[in-house]
Amino acid sequence: MTEEIIIAGFGGQGVLSMGKILAYSGVMQDQEVTWFPSYGPEMRGGTANVTVIMSDNRISSPILHEFDTAIILNQQSMDKFEKTVKAGGVLLYDPNGIVHPPTRTDINVYKIEGTKIAADLGNVKTFNMVVLGAYLKAKPVVKMESIKKGLEKSLPERHHKLIPLNLQAIDAGQEKLETVNLVS
Amino acid sequence: MGELRLMKGNEVIAEAAIRCGCDGYFGYPITPQSEVMETLMAREPWDETGMVVLQAESEVASINMVYGAAGTGKKVMTSSSSPGISLMAEGISYIAGAELPCLIVNVQRGGPGLGTIQPSQADYFQSTKGGGHGDYKLIVLAPASVQEMNDFVDLGFELAFKYRNPAMILTDGAIGQMMEKVELGDYKPRMTAGEVESKTGSWATTGKTSDRDYNVITSLYLESSKMEESNRRLQEKYIQMEAEEVRYETFQCEDADYVLVAFGSSARICQKSVELARAKGLKVGLLRPITLFPFPKKPIAELAKKVKGFMAVEMNAGQMVEDVQLAVGCAKSLATVTYFGRMGGIIPTPGEVVEAIEQKLIEA
């Protein structure tokens, strides 16, 4: 199994840390992983994206022009990455702030009201975990216990008290994933 | 099995340094490698292993601190990115001339000038052909994964001490900033002065004792015959390195008609390109030089006898391709040698490389 994912949105949405938790979960279940971020000043307030690759085999390129899954969290990223999803692949997006929703009919499109759900949970910072939950529902690439371990590994000790809240957010995301049927 | 972690390439350099018994790090901040010193400072290895970590006032100072510390037989290193390495060129030349072991990490960014902080491989010439003044060479290791960033710290020091020659890890912002699963090495104790002496002889300035003449670390030989003697000694080392230290890896070269030659992050991209090309029915393979000096001339020459063409894929304007041409030329092969690359901090995609294989290599 190899899963190649791009996660793209604004800096501050937790794009990089979502990718990191996912990658650490992969390590926890003995997979090869690569986490490749956009870096530099563009990340301050601008767009941020990270490629996460998880595989049972040695991983080749960390730079990809097409992905199995795109998780898209703002319009710029939609414009840039909708076209990079492989035919038959997955596109997951949060409609908040999206003016032009995806139109491709050869891929599986899913929606998650991440911003809203996180606000309902009482902590907007859990946004990225809601989205992660939704993704794992659409594509259960890692076991929940690996996610738990991944959270423990990637969060600094002083933030461990937040793990239950994060898991709750992941559950909420899994529950509230919506399938968008565009296939004609 | 060692400890498994998910770490950035830059962080791993720091961790590996501590674990392999490094005595000191001297550096100056520059993107995209500042995490090396930041990680070291956060780890506070001076309490754990006694390793010294110092932020110098410039790269000029850093490399000269390395010179001083290395001259006492200590295992010391620095890291920087392209503009900083240019500033170090003088010091590196002195270190090579004085035959001191040390490790230099260059996490390359695009140039020339202040350039960009995005990844690049444009310092290939600078790293493999010397870089500063005078006839000297560095041992140049090109990691292609975070795991190799870890492994090459120890290997770099090992080779540096074996040859009493500076070793360089030549990597780039992509691998420096990327996180991957890495198996960390076990802790090795720092070497004692006695161990260094029994392994490499009595040359270090450890304080003159009555049982030996005083030691001098210098690269100055005003008498031409002495200078030439020193030059010859250096060249003999480089010849020995070419005989004993060439490291490379091949991927699907057995039946290949066309071979990509790429190092570091480019090699990772090319590995994917090979898979994509094979899926299209094209018989493409990859040769990845792991040591850039000594360069794997012989394996390329061997392949040149049976393949139709080579394409060097580099994140620069075509530098390593010259070494590929030389190797193919030495084999008196008629295989074509071409180049594909991107510059300015742009990383070519695997798909772009496949297109280039079709257009520049197969159709040409």
Place this chain on the structure above:
Amino acid sequence: MEVKDIIKPENLVYEKPKLLTENTMHYCPGCTHGVVHRIVAEVIEDLNIQERTIGVSPVGCSVFAYNYIDIDWQEAAHGRAPAVATGISRVNPDKVVFTYQGDGDLASIGAAEIMHACNRGEDIVVIFINNAIYGMTGGQMAPTTLLGQVTATTPCGRDAERNGYPLKITELIAQLPGTSYVTRQSAHTPASVRKCKKAIKKAFQNALDKKGTSFVEVVSTCNSGWRINPVDANVWMEENMFPYYPVGDMKDAERDSKEAHLKKN
């Protein structure tokens, strides 16, 4: 009295220090470098620290200092001796490390390295030979060259408009809290040689006691570069250099502790 009656142990007034090697010095007759080498050798001998001392020689006439004192040496790139010494000292805290530098080396090309080493308060000794000229390369202007002083690159004399002012780097160094002992000496008369030795000894003792950086400037002559004979060079130095570079201690204290520094500022 016969000569052989005079040369007797009990009449001994001068002896070659044991740590000076048998190598013939390459310095011009009358050059201050040789005198200061002897002082350094004597001090290392007096303190019995031959096995602990590592010298760093500069680029300049004293590049070959390592040929003359029987200790371990490193030869540094032009101006970089303080960084080299920092490297040695940091990974070998039990060693006594000193740099020996000229004015071009220390105050021009190496101005950054000396400032920062002193500012960090490295536990090293700096011996600074200020002869107001680039001796080695044939007498060009140094940062310490006096106004009006003729050199190969200021044939009409140093002009402030064109070349700026002679740099009192030792005064700048004395401001740095990392330094404990900053002094300016000379070595052109028996009395000044004795004083200079005292200063250098104190500097080495400070390094042994980890007191921070000790900095000893020696106002020196370079008769070849100045194009005058050694005797006149001493007179020229007294008349022209001493008024601008007055001899004496600038600072003799402990290196600032963090607390003391915070209180002062």
